[in-house]
Amino acid sequence: MKNLPLLFLGIFFCLAFSWTGLILSSEIQYGGLKPIALEEGETPQPQAIVGEAQQGRLIYIDQGCLYCHSQQVRRKGYGADWERGWGDRQTVPRDYILQPRVLLGTSRTGPDLMTIGQRQPSTEWHYLHLYNPDITSKGSIMPPFRYLFETREIGDAPSPDALIFPDDYAYERPPAGYEIVPTERARQLVAYLLSLKVDYELPESRFAE
């Protein structure tokens, strides 16, 4: 092993090169980004999600929603995101700085969810869709997340958040005297979905006309 120093030098340069390229250069480009207000006196954006929605984010990761859904909007004229109504502007690195783990996603088996809280603000809609996507989106290939709900005996009165099935619901309904209600996980997940909004502008990304 007469070339041992050379070997170590080689390994050192390989590691140093990738560290500089992947970590240092990203840190220089994006490390200094902070929430920013367009006009003086406005609330700096983006804002961190809190409470139930923050818990729901973990369920989103846990349930693998990100394998089928992206959270990144391309600019108008660059792909069909704008035409599909997935957002009014492209998303930029600053939109993600307060997220502990960025959920950009790589696959779009389903629609992009970056602005789903604006596009579909109804809690009831999300419960029905998660329970059985076919109810709200006929022929949907999204898997049902029925285990995020529980069948419960109706007490004195039906629960306010019990699922109300449409008249033409073709699948099994709960037996008489029972109702289907979201579990805490479903409530948190939907709180997270409703928090997904890009309803503010940033200096580097304004709403497209």
Ligand code: HEC
């Ligand atoms: C196997 C792929 C797949 C997985 C996993 C998946 N989805 Fe979907 N999702 C889809 C498809 C396809 C659609 C479009 C049809 C529909 O609306 O059901 C969709 C639609 C949606 C919509 C409606 C979007 C719109 O623009 O109308 C929401 C909200 C949604 N999914 C949330 C979720 C959540 C939350 C999870 C995880 C609990 C999840 N999805 C997991 C494939 C998936």
